[in-house]
Amino acid sequence: MSDLLERLRARGWRLTSQRRVVAEVLDGDHVHLTADEVHARAADRLPEISRATVYNTLGELVTLGEVLEVATDGRAKRYDPNAHHPHQHLVCSACGTIRDVHPDRDPLAALPAAERFGFAVATAEVTYRGLCPDCA
Ligand SMILES: [Zn+2]
Numbered sequence: 001m002s003d004l005l006e007r008l009r010a011r012g013w014r015l016t017s018q019r020r021v022v023a024e025v026l027d028g029d030h031v032h033l034t035a036d037e038v039h040a041r042a043a044d045r046l047p048e049i050s051r052a053t054v055y056n057t058l059g060e061l062v063t064l065g066e067v068l069e070v071a072t073d074g075r076a077k078r079y080d081p082n083a084h085h086p087h088q089h090l091v092c093s094a095c096g097t098i099r100d101v102h103p104d105r106d107p108l109a110a111l112p113a114a115e116r117f118g119f120a121v122a123t124a125e126v127t128y129r130g131l132c133p134d135c136a
């Protein structure tokens, strides 16, 4: 589990019912929802929740560093609660399903000094693409 709710409680984030529902929708493993999907699921539990509230709450969670924004090209940004365990993504080119994966080698360490051109390289993202079992 991503234990997002526990992390937010530990940080003293004010959990209104609306914020709680957004955090509950995002909690879990391999969660990579678009803002619209978060809104739809949140509205199942709390019908009065507005799209603006969901978007604002997502923005705050990203600013807090508790949720990651994942950009998979050409598609809407997705929100990932697995913010404290370094991982990469495996993406289905057909249906867009995303899994969290852990390569054997740290992709940051895999870039030799000679290929860094003097940059102080801070992060690396690797996206593995292909067809998931349902689309293959
Ligand atoms: Zn697929």
Ligand SMILES: [Zn+2]
Pocket: 030, 032, 080, 082, 087, 088, 089, 099, 100
């Ligand atoms: Zn992820």
